[in-house]
C-alpha cells in the first residue's frame with residue numbers, strides 16, 4: 001500500500017511539502033505562544049526581534065505553495081521519469097542508515113557552503129538569486145524556503161545528489177530529506193530549544209539556530225548551514241552577539 005504511493009510521480013512533491021509544513025507548524029505555534037509564555041520568550045534567538053505577523057506568515061506560505069507547484073513539481077516529475085523509484089526488499093541496517101544520513105548532511109553542508117559563499121561574494125549572483133532569501137533579518141520557520149527558484153533548485157539538486165553520490169538506500173535518502181528539512185527549518189526558526197542540534201552535538205560541531213540567525217543579521221559570516229568546520233577553516237565563523245560580543 002505504502003509502496004504504491006511511493007511510486008507515484010506526485011509523491012516527491014507531496015512528501016517535500018508535507019515534511020516542510022510538519023517541521024514549520026510547531027515553530028509557528030511557538031511564535032503564537034511566546035508573548036504569553038515567558039520561558040518561550042527566553043528561548044528566542046533574538047528576544048527583542050520582530051515576531052512574524054500573520055501577513056508575513058501567509059506571504060511566505062503562499063510562496064512555498066507557489067514554488068512547490070511551479071518549480072519543484074515539474075522537476076521532481078522529470079526526475080521520476082529519468083530515475084523511477086525501485087525499492088529494495090530489505091531495509092538498510094539502522095547503524096548504516098544513521099552513518100549514511102550523517103555523511104549526506106556533511107556533503108550537503110559542503111555543497112551549500114560553496115554555493116552560499118559564491119552567492120555573497122559575487123554581487124550579481126547575490127542580487128539576482130540570493131537577495132530574496134535575505135528579505136527577513138529576523139527569521140521564522142517559514143522563511144526557510146523563502147528563496148528564488150534558482151536557490152530552491154540548487155538546494156534540491158544538492159539534496160538529491162548527496163545520497164546518489166554516496167550510493168544510499170532509498171529509505172536512507174528519505175530519512176536524509178526529513179533531517180535536512182528539519183535542520184534547515186530549525187536554523188530559521190528563531191528558537192534555541194533544549195534539543196536544538198548545537199546542544200545535542202558536542203564540541204560546537206553544529207552551529208544551531210543562532211549560527212544561521214547571525215548570517216541573516218549581518219550577511220558576512222556563517223555561510224555553512226549546519227556544521228561549523230568550513231566557516232572555522234575559512235575564518236568566516238562568528239558567535240551570536242547575545243552571548244558575548246560578536247567577533248566580526
Ligand SMILES: [Zn+2]
Pocket residue numbers: 116120130134215
Ligand atoms: Zn546568505
Ligand SMILES: [Zn+2]
Pocket residue numbers: 133144188212216
Ligand atoms: Zn537562511
